[in-house]
Amino acid sequence: MFSKYTDRKSELVPFLNDSKPRATATSKMHYFDDIIPFGEFECREALEREVKRHRYWKNKTVRKMNFDRIETSTSIQYILESFTEARSTSEANEAANFATMSEASCSLSGGGGALSPWDFEVLPNQLFVDQVRVFEMPGSSQINPCSACNSEGTIHCFHCRGYGTDKCSFCRGTGMKSGVAHPAVYTHPMIATFPHADLSRGYASSSTAMVRHGGSGSGGNTYGIGTPMHFMSKTGVPPPGIGTHDLCYMCHGRGIKECHHCKGGGKKPCTSCSGTGSVRNYTRIKVYFKNEKSEHYTECEIPEKLLFQAEGKRIFEEEQEYIIPISKYPQEDVNNMSKLFCAQHLQKCMGVCRVIRVTINNQ
Structure with a gap:
């Protein structure tokens, strides 16, 4: 089972930004020089779009509006993602097609030893994407007489x-x-x-x-x-x-x-054996790859629904098989949420699935 924990510490692009780059509230020594300037022209354009959408004011009201001061607002986004794997088995049967059975599959017939679904390696097609894979357990195939037609076909x-x-x-x-x-x-x-x-x-x-x-x-x-x-x-x-x-x-x-x-x-x-008089019984393995995601935004004046649409700069990212919570970030809120998310994800996985990959992102 693979798992991925992703803690994203991210500095989101401020909803309103002036032309001068500003230091973040959490780090006075760090400046984001690549933030898109946001001045009076951009503010007026945004207000005109809102007027057309909601009709709060008339257009001339926005054109006559004066801007005395533009203040920026900053929010940190923390994301933890765990990519996990769970497996289940079920018995299945199909008509025995001797013409298409290879020598390798024939040698598996009547195999006796008890097999575990975790004895075989199954890789996901893509990490951190929900997916389900179904395949036949190797060594579980057996040829038996058809009970529906008493082997008459x-x-x-x-x-x-x-x-x-x-x-x-x-x-x-x-x-x-x-x-x-x-x-x-x-x-x-x-x-x-x-x-x-x-x-x-x-x-x-x-x-x-x-x-x-x-x-x-x-x-x-x-x-x-x-x-x-x-x-x-x-x-x-x-x-x-x-x-x-x-x-x-x-x-x-x-x-x-x-x-x-x-x-x-x-x-x-006979529909069970397709007229052959024999059926092939085997064990089917179903592998569930699931991505568990938790995210948190630090408190700011911008509504959270707008933060979902904003683009930010990635500050920190870590991707390992297992990770530990963040503990030395300047904002204690991020540290606490990192500990909480890691504990919640670990509790969900224990005894149910196994972790493949974990990733943390801050932006």
């Missing part, structure tokens, strides 16, 4: 219950082009009733009971009850008043068609 089709046939959606299971069952199937004494609810002869939600001959598969003797084929099987003649042109052209009067899920075979390839 195929499973029964749920939609047709393994029969390979389903209700024809074009005629709604009636066998007629019109989608309405012929009246003769209700009135003929040899046909009896139309058993819609006989789920033992069809399947749930099918609304068409079926007569199946010869076991699974879409054989020629399989038909739906209450269809012209059902009538002909009982009476030997088609229902009165209809011809072949009245039959559904998809199922030819049978009321059922080939199941499109299993293509009429009654079985489908």
Whole structure:
């Protein structure tokens, strides 16, 4: 786990600045000669922009305004950043693809020793940026029989219950082009009733009971009850008043068609093993890289929301695997916040993650 503590001691560019460089409040011997001059012209431009945004005054009020004195204000920004790493493991499996498995991966199959997720080095793509990386733990791969299909590679089709046939959606299971069952199937004494609810002869939600001959598969003797084929099987003649042109052209009067899920075979390839009959079990490692950041501004007259947008000069920066708090900075407020932030970051990391890099910035 990497961690980074960043203490930034920074001297921000004053919100209002005159043309003469001034010493900071914390160091009387240090001058920032590269600070952008901020005089009456810059102040007037800033006020004109505020007038356009908020309409506090009229433009002529700003143009007639006189500046007697321009005072600067200074704030120190302290930033501590800790870049940490945490790991978790989970069991995963996938279909065993023997064609693409290399000799090295095959030799890992059946590996026995207990492995720790911290035994492997994982480097982040970029320091101090939140990211997540997932990879397979080396030496954890095992080839096992598929329990979903008992290593057969195929499973029964749920939609047709393994029969390979389903209700024809074009005629709604009636066998007629019109989608309405012929009246003769209700009135003929040899046909009896139309058993819609006989789920033992069809399947749930099918609304068409079926007569199946010869076991699974879409054989020629399989038909739906209450269809012209059902009538002909009982009476030997088609229902009165209809011809072949009245039959559904998809199922030819049978009321059922080939199941499109299993293509009429009654079985489908197992989704767990993709039809191979074996699965590969392995351990997946997930690595979480997180950047913990804390920052503090010393008290000044400038609102803190404006300090976020200001640019400053970096006074001090330190980046190590572990750092100690600042203790000898002229402003005691910065020293206290450095101790507080370091203790808080360390407390968050203990027993949860490990520190990769820590950086401190002052500006």
